[in-house]
Amino acid sequence: MKLRFISSALAAALFAATGSYAAVVDGGTIHFEGELVNAACSVNTDSADQVVTLGQYRTDIFNAVGNTSALIPFTIQLNDCDPVVAANAAVAFSGQADAINDNLLAIASSTNTTTATGVGIEILDNTSAILKPDGNSFSTNQNLIPGPTFFIFLHVIKAPVQVHQQGKQMLTRLLL
Numbered sequence: 001m002k003l004r005f006i007s008s009a010l011a012a013a014l015f016a017a018t019g020s021y022a023a024v025v026d027g028g029t030i031h032f033e034g035e036l037v038n039a040a041c042s043v044n045t046d047s048a049d050q051v052v053t054l055g056q057y058r059t060d061i062f063n064a065v066g067n068t069s070a071l072i073p074f075t076i077q078l079n080d081c082d083p084v085v086a087a088n089a090a091v092a093f094s095g096q097a098d099a100i101n102d103n104l105l106a107i108a109s110s111t112n113t114t115t116a117t118g119v120g121i122e123i124l125d126n127t128s129a130i131l132k133p134d135g136n137s138f139s140t141n142q143n144l145i146p147g148p149t150f151f152i153f154l155h156v157i158k159a160p161v162q163v164h165q166q167g168k169q170m171l172t173r174l175l176l
Contacts, residue, residue, distance in 0.1 A: 040086035041078035062159035069157040094135035101160035
């Protein structure tokens with residue numbers, strides 16, 4: 001169960017002078033946002049909207065179907081885990097699948113620059129199981145421990161077909 005709360009507070013300052021009172025000044029608005037969740041853990045704020053930089057690769061690495069870049073790790077951190085609420089957890093990824101190989105996350109440009117074609121992002125869990133970006137392919141369950149729990153994933157750039165176009169940017173945002 002999620003209970004979302006948004007609160008606003010008016011920042012005001014009162015000034016006093018000897019023998020007299022100053023006017024109340026409207027100093028602006030402060031917004032507080034967050035979520036109350038009935039869950040075993042909360043997602044660390046650094047993991048919630050992280051950007052995983054893919055780096056730069058020469059196109060000749062992907063000259064044959066199935067060729068990959070080196071494995072690149074990234075981490076998702078859960079905080080304040082309570083193994084009494086749930087003994088374990090798993091993670092799924094959701095995003096636009098590659099048109100040729102639905103095991104791969106499609107690469108899209110975050111700007112209007114040319115986007116590389118003929119490659120996608122393959123996400124693997126800590127057991128090297130491939131996680132489709134369909135929101136239904138979950139990582140291997142990991143035991144929760146009191147406090148923080150870390151999920152370590154690997155990703156590679158993979159060629160489902162021979163590379164057609166050199167992209168100026170290979171940066172994709174992975175959303176949880």
